[in-house]
Structure formats: structure tokens, C-alpha cells
Amino acid sequence: MIRLQDVRKTFGQQEVLKGISSTFHPGKVNMIIGASGSGKSVLMKAMVGLHPITSGHIFYGDTDLANINETDRLSLRRKIGMLFQNSALFDSMTVEENVLFPLNMFTQESKSQKLERVNFCLERVGLINTNKKFPSEISGGMKKRVGIARAIVLNPAFLFVDEPNSGLDPLTSILIDELIKEITEEYQMTTLVNTHDMNSVMEIGDHIVYIYKGEKCWEGDKNAILTTDNEILNNFVFATNFLKDFKQRRN
Amino acid sequence: MLTGFFFHFGRYTLLLKSMWKRPENGAIYWQETMRQMVSLGVGSLVIVFIISVFMGAVTTVQTAYQLVSGFIPRSIIGSIVSDSSILELAPTITSLVLAGKIGSNMASEIGTMRVTEQIDALEIMGVNAPGYLLMPRIVSALIMVPLLIMLSTALCIGGGILAGHLSGIIESSVFIDGARSTFKAFNVGFAMSKAITYGFMISSISCYQGYYTEGGALEVGKSSTKAVVFSCILILLSDYVLAQLIL
Numbered sequence: 001m002i003r004l005q006d007v008r009k010t011f012g013q014q015e016v017l018k019g020i021s022s023t024f025h026p027g028k029v030n031m032i033i034g035a036s037g038s039g040k041s042v043l044m045k046a047m048v049g050l051h052p053i054t055s056g057h058i059f060y061g062d063t064d065l066a067n068i069n070e071t072d073r074l075s076l077r078r079k080i081g082m083l084f085q086n087s088a089l090f091d092s093m094t095v096e097e098n099v100l101f102p103l104n105m106f107t108q109e110s111k112s113q114k115l116e117r118v119n120f121c122l123e124r125v126g127l128i129n130t131n132k133k134f135p136s137e138i139s140g141g142m143k144k145r146v147g148i149a150r151a152i153v154l155n156p157a158f159l160f161v162d163e164p165n166s167g168l169d170p171l172t173s174i175l176i177d178e179l180i181k182e183i184t185e186e187y188q189m190t191t192l193v194n195t196h197d198m199n200s201v202m203e204i205g206d207h208i209v210y211i212y213k214g215e216k217c218w219e220g221d222k223n224a225i226l227t228t229d230n231e232i233l234n235n236f237v238f239a240t241n242f243l244k245d246f247k248q249r250r251n
Numbered sequence: 252m253l254t255g256f257f258f259h260f261g262r263y264t265l266l267l268k269s270m271w272k273r274p275e276n277g278a279i280y281w282q283e284t285m286r287q288m289v290s291l292g293v294g295s296l297v298i299v300f301i302i303s304v305f306m307g308a309v310t311t312v313q314t315a316y317q318l319v320s321g322f323i324p325r326s327i328i329g330s331i332v333s334d335s336s337i338l339e340l341a342p343t344i345t346s347l348v349l350a351g352k353i354g355s356n357m358a359s360e361i362g363t364m365r366v367t368e369q370i371d372a373l374e375i376m377g378v379n380a381p382g383y384l385l386m387p388r389i390v391s392a393l394i395m396v397p398l399l400i401m402l403s404t405a406l407c408i409g410g411g412i413l414a415g416h417l418s419g420i421i422e423s424s425v426f427i428d429g430a431r432s433t434f435k436a437f438n439v440g441f442a443m444s445k446a447i448t449y450g451f452m453i454s455s456i457s458c459y460q461g462y463y464t465e466g467g468a469l470e471v472g473k474s475s476t477k478a479v480v481f482s483c484i485l486i487l488l489s490d491y492v493l494a495q496l497i498l
Contacts, residue, residue, distance in 0.1 A: 048375050077377035088368040102376050105275045160375075 001025055002047065002158065002190055007056035009039075009046055016042045018214040019056070026157075027188045029181055029204045033196055034211035035236060041162060043211065044194045048080055048160055049073065060158065078106055081151030081189075085163040087143040089135040089150070095122070096131035099149045106154065121149040125179060141172035145179070152183060159184065159191040165200055173197070177204045198237060201225070210236065263459045269381045270389075280387060287391035291353055295399055302348055303403040306340050307332060307410025315420040325421045329411075329429025334438065336407035342442045343490050345403040346449035349396060350482035354457040357388055358478035361461030362471040370462070381462070389454045396450030397443050404442065441497055448489055453482045 002024040009017040016039045024030040034040045045051045047058055049065060058065040060076055068076065089098050099121055103114045122131065125145040135143055144164060151159060161180060165173040181204040184191040195201065201208060202222055210218040210233050218225075218233045225237060274280045310332045318327065361384055364370050373380040408430065415421035457478035464474040 045371075050371055050374060074377045077375055080375055082372065082375045084368045084372060086367060088372040090369055090372075091363075091367075104279055105376065105378055 003059040005057040008054045009042055010054045016214050020216045022209050024190050024192055026190045027185055028206035029184050029191050029193060030207045031193045031201055031205040032209050033201055038211045039214040040194050040211045044160055044162055079157045081156035082160040083147040083151050085166055087147040089143055089146055091135055094132050094134055095146050098146055099153050102154050121153050125149045140167050144176050159189045161193045163194055165197045266381055266459055270385050272379045272382050275378055284387040284390050287387045288395055291391050292395035295352055298352060299345060299399050299403050300406060303406035304410035307407035308414030311411040311414045326425050326429030328421050329426035330433040332411040333408050333430035334433055336404050337438045337442050341404035341407050342400050342445040345400055346486050347483055350453045351479050354453050354478045354482045355475040357457035358461040359471050359475040361458055362464035362474040365464045366467055385458045388458055392450040392454035393447060397446035400446040445493055449486050452485050456482050
């Protein structure tokens with residue numbers, strides 16, 4: 001479980017996160033949604049410790065991220081997997097080496113055991129016969145899958161996914177969404193997905209937090225999002241003409 | 252400007268300090284160091300060979316051109332070319348060229364990793380990113396730059412002998428006699444101390460520029476340029492300081 005308590009973050013004079021509090025449970029796909037520039041990426045980077053927060057608390061279980069020593073921070077980070085918006089695969093390594101990298105760094109298993117685990121993870125995300133390819137030789141959707149395989153290879157307790165569908169066609173987006181949902185339930189991870197893709201939200205979102213100008217504007221599940229009276233959220237959710245029409249019919 | 256200098260110097264020092272943490276897996280760091288040594292050392296052989304041979308050849312021809320008096324023995328050309336190769340040409344000129352090749356490579360490689368979030372990925376995994384990215388590069392530069400400079404010195408003198416012989420300016424044996432007559436082992440030690448200093452400067456400054464790149468492709472290019480410019484300026488500055496202090 002991850003709990004945010006009055007999280008604030010400022011860059012210079014600009015307050016980007018304005019006291020966000022929420023709780024994210026294991027086995028659920030928790031989604032942080034919001035328009036571009038609303039602060040959701042900053043929130044995610046703050047949660048994984050890449051941006052130190054200005055005030056507030058981020059609890060991983062009972063551990064407060066702001067008050068742990070360097071050793072505990074490193075050990076916590078090994079329980080975190082993250083898929084970046086552009087996958088962030090290491091260009092100089094093959095697909096296999098990318099997924100193998102965390103195992104090589106942090107485990108003492110034999111080479112064959114590590115390779116077995118790598119192949120298991122790659123098969124789990126639906127990638128076969130790509131082990132020896134370099135990131136530049138595979139498609140955007142495949143890169144995302146490799147990113148997911150690398151993120152789950154150490155059996156993390158927490159999975160962070162930043163804009164999983166950016167740059168993907170609708171069909172591949174659905175496959176990636178389903179994969180995130182499946183592995184979250186399978187491994188009972190606390191998964192946080194950062195997105196502004198409403199299709200994803202409606203497909204896989206269990207718990208949704210809407211961020212508007214650095215503040216938590218709304219929180220609930222995907223059924224409630226369609227019936228809420230929150231005007232700001234409605235403007236975001238029903239932004240397209242198709243959905244505006246849906247909203248009029250609903251009303 | 253002074254504030255900027257202290258800001259960058261402080262951040263550079265802190266980055267180097269953060270490198271000194273126990274490696275997560277020593278074998279991986281070792282492999283990466285070997286990979287960097289091959290890339291840096293073997294990858295620079297051709298350019299070092301070309302510039303060194305031509306430096307020696309041109310120095311021989313120009314020294315002979317300036318020695319018009321019949322009272323000066325021709326063997327002095329060998330002395331001048333070999334001493335200037337050991338003391339200045341090989342260490343400094345080769346390092347300036349290496350700053351362009353290795354420095355831009357390191358800065359752009361690490362800079363690209365930064366802007367494509369690969370460094371963030373390392374940090375989230377719990378890897379000490381400065382240690383994993385900087386340490387192998389700096390260690391390999393500390394080993395390979397002196398080796399390349401030793402090779403460059405030999406090639407520079409060899410180029411001088413070849414040019415002297417082919418153009419009929421000086422016989423090889425006379426050149427070698429001249430070179431041996433003024434040879435001092437201390438000069439080689441001085442050249443190596445320069446090489447180690449330059450190797451550290453090129454690698455650490457370039458890694459620093461790459462590590463703190465912000466933005467996109469344009470900024471990676473800027474970091475790469477800054478890495479080369481600052482490395483070259485500091486090589487020339489430290490060349491003077493070392494000469495003043497040691498000689």
C-alpha cells in the first residue's frame with residue numbers, strides 16, 4: 001500500500017503539487033489522470049524518490065520515504081518497478097540484456113537461473129524471439145513490453161507506469177492495458193498508472209485520482225467518473241465531441 | 252559568473268563524491284570498465300596513429316628548416332623532436348584530440364541517457380547511477396589515455412625519423428643518436444603525470460556535462476560541445492601549471 005499525506009512540491013516559486021493526499025491499495029490499478037502540465041508526472045517522480053518533496057509524507061506501508069536512510073531507500077527502490085513513457089531501455093543492450101540487468105545487479109543466482117527468469121518475463125509480456133534484438137530494432141509497443149518485463153523481473157511490490165499508451169495505436173494500447181491489469185492482479189502489486197487516456201481509465205482503472213493544476217480535484221472508481229457532477233472533471237472526461245454527445249444523452 | 256563557477260564546481264565535486272559507493276555488483280562494473288577501455292583505447296588508435304606520425308614528421312622538417320647554421324650538428328634535430336614529442340607534443344596535442352573524440356562521445360552518451368530517462372531508470376532500480384556511469388569511464392580514461400600517449404610519443408619520434416630519412420634531412424642513426432644524447436627518464440615521468448591529469452579531466456568533465464543535461468537532442472549537442480571546450484581549456488591551463496610546478 002502507498003499512502004500520500006499532504007504532498008507538496010515547489011520548483012522555485014512555483015508550487016506544482018498542492019497538498020495531495022490519497023491511498024493506493026495492492027492488487028488494484030490506481031490511475032492518476034489529468035491534463036498535460038497538471039503535475040501528475042511530478043507526483044509520480046516524487047513518489048519514486050526522483051524528486052524530493054517539499055513537504056508532506058509518502059508512506060510505503062509504514063515506511064516514510066522522506067525519513068529513511070540511504071540504505072533503506074536503496075532497498076525500497078529494489079521493490080519498485082517502473083515503466084517510463086518512452087520505455088527508457090538501455091540502447092547499448094539487447095532486449096535480453098535489458099531484462100537481465102536488474103538480476104545481474106542485485107541477485108546472486110546462476111546464469112541459467114537468471115536467463116530462465118528473463119525468458120519467463122519476456123514470455124509473460126508476449127515477447128518471443130526478440131532476445132537478441134536491440135531496442136532500435138523493435139516497435140514502440142514491443143519496447144513497452146520489454147520495459148514491463150524489466151520492471152517486473154525482480155518481483156516488485158510496487159509498479160509505476162508513466163503514460164503507457166503514448167505513441168501507440170489503439171489496438172496495442174489495449175494489449176498493454178490488459179497486460180498491466182493482468183500482472184497487477186497476478187502478482188498483487190500496488191500499481192500506479194499515469195495517463196490522460198480515458199480509454200485506459202475505463203478499461204483497467206480500479207481507483208482513479210484526478211489532478212487539476214497540482215491539486216487533487218476528484219477521487220473515485222471508473223463507474224463514478226461517468227456520473228460525477230464535478231464540472232472540472234466533466235470538462236476533462238467529456239472533452240471529445242463523441243463523449244460530449246454521450247454526456248448530453250446521459251443528462 | 253563567479254556564482255556560476257562555484258555552482259558548477261560544487262556540483263561537479265558532489266557528483267564525483269557520489270561515485271564512491273560500494274558497487275552493487277563488482278563484476279558488472281568490471282565488465283563495463285573493460286568495455287569502456289576497448290571503446291576508448293582501441294577506438295582511438297587510428298586517430299592517435301595519424302596525428303602522432305604527422306606531428307613528428309612536421310616537427311622534423313620545420314626544425315631542419317630553422318637550423319640553417321652549419322655549426323649546429325644535424326643530430327640536434329633528433330634531440331629537439333624527441334624531447335618536444337615526450338614533453339609537449341604527444342601528451343598535450345594528443346589529449347586535445349582525445350578531448351574532442353572521447354569527451355564528446357562520453358558527454359553525448361550520458362546526456363542521451365539522461366534525456367531519455369535511462370539514468371532515472373537506473374536510479375529507480377536502486378543502482379548508484381554516478382558510480383555505474385562515471386566510475387568505469389574515469390578509470391578507463393586514467394589507464395588508456397597514458398597508454399595512448401606513450402604510443403603517441405613513440406609514433407611521433409618514429410614519424411620524425413621516417414620524415415628525416417625520406418626527405419634526406421637527417422639519417423636515422425644520427426637522429427637516434429641525437430635523441431639518445433638528451434634523453435631523460437624524468438621527462439617521461441613528467442609526460443605520464445600530464446597524461447593522467449588530462450585523462451581525469453577529459454573523462455570527469457565530459458561525464459559531468461552529460462550527466463546534468465536537461466532537455467532534448469539540442470541540449471545533448473550543447474553538452475557535448477561544452478565538454479570538449481572546457482576539457483581543452485583545462486588541458487592547456489593545467490599544462491602550464493604542471494610545467495611551472497614540476498620543471
